[in-house]
Amino acid sequence: MPDMKVNLAGMTMKNPIVVASGTFGFGREYNEFFDLGELGGICAKGLTLLPREGNPAPRIAETPMGILNSVGLQNPGVDAFVKEELPFLRQFDTKVIANISGNTPEEYGIMCDKLAEAGVDMIEVNISCPNVKAGGLAYGTRPDLAAEVTEMAKKHAGNVPVMVKLSPNVTDITEIAKAVEGAGADAVSLINTIRGMRIDVNTRRPVLKMNTGGMSGPAVLPVAVRMVWEVANAVSIPILGMGGVAKGEDAAQLMLAGATAVAVGTSLFADPYAAINVRDGLAAIADRQGLASVGELTGGVQPW
């Protein structure tokens, strides 16, 4: 079998498969299905400085090939994560990535201080949540603000690598990728969800209470592959690719487009073993192609 180890911005993972933030909680429920140490990494539910209840329901709806969510960053806050959830996650032989969103650059800085001290393996800086008014997407659609948040995170993250999560809801994602690379980001992750809307034709009401939400699931995979390819050609920092991954071939596509590692998200809601199956499917493809290491897939696309 090929060597499945990959190195994402200095963080060595036993395999390239991470579970995406917001689709795995803090791992407790999935731990009833499999040993979390099977995963390359766990990206925990997005954290804010203070606890948040999130947006009013309904806040999740199905789409033809995925879901629309407007969760609104429900979470217990960074201090509760450090005290109650991180010790649980630390029991497993896997990398722990904390995902953070702030209302101001200063809030990102404070959270990075706390998480660096707590000893997470990586910090994913979310500048791409489409479901909150302050922060979130506001930072992810302007190169200058994206750079400001990245600089703040880097200043406070100590030796912990900083990965910035990019939004697909922009005209040119490479502009934001280049801005955060210039500001010192160690890696980028993409894509977050694509803004969408559904309407109940009988009530004439949007199906989500917030009217719009973020779309994820298999329908977005081709958008993710295209954007990972564009970003890989624009920056030299590594990429965690995600968006609609449900099987090994999907992960292989994102790696061929330029991703070093791949996150599995929405498909976990339909199949709690999805990430394990993706890992095994990816290993089988690398084996079939006679690769010594799965990392040989990264950037291997041969465009016409």
Ligand code: SIN
């Ligand atoms: C949410 O909690 O609204 C989703 C988080 C995100 O899309 O970044």
